[in-house]
Amino acid sequence: MRKYLILALSVVVLVGLSPFAHGAGFLIYEHGAAAMAMGGAFVGLANNPSAVFHNPAGMAWLDGTQISLGTTLITSDSSLSLPNWQDPTYQTVKQESQWFYPSTLFITHKFSDKITAGFGFFSPYGLGTKWPKEYPLRYISTSSDMKTFFFNPAVAYKVTDNLSLAVGVSYIYSTLGFELVEPLVFSLVPFISYDVPASLEVSGDGWGLNAGALYKGEKFSLGLNWRSGFKIKYDGDLDLDLSQVPGSPISSLAGEASTTFNIPHIIGVGGAYSLTESLIITADVHYILWSSFDEFVVEVDVPGIEAIYPPGIADKEVEENWKDSFVLRAGLQYQLSESFALRGGFLYDQTPQPGETMDPILPDANRWAITGGFGYKTGSFVIDVAYQYEVFSDRTSPNRNIPLYQMGSLNLGEGTYSTTAHLIAISFQYNF
Numbered sequence: 001m002r003k004y005l006i007l008a009l010s011v012v013v014l015v016g017l018s019p020f021a022h023g024a025g026f027l028i029y030e031h032g033a034a035a036m037a038m039g040g041a042f043v044g045l046a047n048n049p050s051a052v053f054h055n056p057a058g059m060a061w062l063d064g065t066q067i068s069l070g071t072t073l074i075t076s077d078s079s080l081s082l083p084n085w086q087d088p089t090y091q092t093v094k095q096e097s098q099w100f101y102p103s104t105l106f107i108t109h110k111f112s113d114k115i116t117a118g119f120g121f122f123s124p125y126g127l128g129t130k131w132p133k134e135y136p137l138r139y140i141s142t143s144s145d146m147k148t149f150f151f152n153p154a155v156a157y158k159v160t161d162n163l164s165l166a167v168g169v170s171y172i173y174s175t176l177g178f179e180l181v182e183p184l185v186f187s188l189v190p191f192i193s194y195d196v197p198a199s200l201e202v203s204g205d206g207w208g209l210n211a212g213a214l215y216k217g218e219k220f221s222l223g224l225n226w227r228s229g230f231k232i233k234y235d236g237d238l239d240l241d242l243s244q245v246p247g248s249p250i251s252s253l254a255g256e257a258s259t260t261f262n263i264p265h266i267i268g269v270g271g272a273y274s275l276t277e278s279l280i281i282t283a284d285v286h287y288i289l290w291s292s293f294d295e296f297v298v299e300v301d302v303p304g305i306e307a308i309y310p311p312g313i314a315d316k317e318v319e320e321n322w323k324d325s326f327v328l329r330a331g332l333q334y335q336l337s338e339s340f341a342l343r344g345g346f347l348y349d350q351t352p353q354p355g356e357t358m359d360p361i362l363p364d365a366n367r368w369a370i371t372g373g374f375g376y377k378t379g380s381f382v383i384d385v386a387y388q389y390e391v392f393s394d395r396t397s398p399n400r401n402i403p404l405y406q407m408g409s410l411n412l413g414e415g416t417y418s419t420t421a422h423l424i425a426i427s428f429q430y431n432f
Helices: 003-014 033-037 056-061
Strands: 065-081 092-094 103-110 115-122 126-130 143-158 163-185 193-216 220-227 230-241 252-263 266-274 279-288 295-301 316-319 325-335 340-349 367-378 381-392 395-397 415-431
Touching: 033 065, 033 340, 033 367, 033 381, 033 415, 056 115, 056 143, 056 163, 056 193, 056 220, 143 193, 163 230, 193 252
Parallel strands: none
Antiparallel strands: 065 092, 065 103, 065 415, 103 115, 115 143, 126 143, 143 163, 163 193, 193 220, 193 230, 220 266, 230 252, 252 295, 266 279, 279 325, 295 316, 325 340, 340 367, 367 381, 381 415, 395 415
């Protein structure tokens, strides 16, 4: 097992979502259609049950019991240009189309004038990539799929008529699957390299904290939201398909893999202002401490591999060297009537990823998006709908300068990624 397999299996543990990510790096921030329609600028407003995610202090102003259930459908159009590749068939490679649907459940209940509690279920890290199985960079990655599930109770306390504070705790469970093709030279057939499909299935869990504050004036409000960093240790199975290796006494070989990742802190500051009785504008700045993702170590154990592949498997330390980054968000809501509201927004998201560590597993880039949507209320029932169009800046990467792709001074693996994404969200809310 060469270093390419270790590298790729390792990175995907944290990502699994490639250009589908919708927050700096690999954070998915679209939770709740009303917030999404306003560009995600919701920290200073937080006026529905999705406040559990965006700013739990907003729960203090929610009356009675409120339940919100929603999902966000995500797809993208992503391609990789490989101008140095000799075969014109692979000079442009399109990622296979997929749909993802991170879903949410939020519940809040007001116990007294001072205390409101809530619960949130959401998936802020996930999605996946799927490249053609025979494309040139299959030795880095062919597919990945990651899911995270947050179970987040929180409590808000109204300190004064204008100020509330909140705290929460999250249990996080995560799974992922990953595939690539590994070129191995076996002792059974020396000097000939065979493409060996490799797959990984692992899972892990962790704990995180969150807190918020919200101040409401006559026409304006200011909010602060913090989500702690946390660690997830993944353990699971690694499988090699040896069915295409001549003379192999077995068709497959199984092993174990494990690694630990540091997920960053997220700090959001936002405000909302009522220009008129019908028009509200909002703005947020989010700062994400991605510098915690500087390196990681992967431990792999495949019993029996040395008998047919003498080098065996070594643990691998991988450098990422990500930088802290920010997201700018702005939104507005115009209340056409008591029942109907129109919303719009804009966001700019800075990538934390250096070009040197960019590859098909996570080809991240700076991005901007426009959003729009509406809300309709009848009695105790509310429906919110949102759409987001997202454009990534074209970005060229050496794809880690893997020796397999070197032809003299020419790097065949160097490529430019282009991506656009579409998101459609819907939320249903009922107030008791």
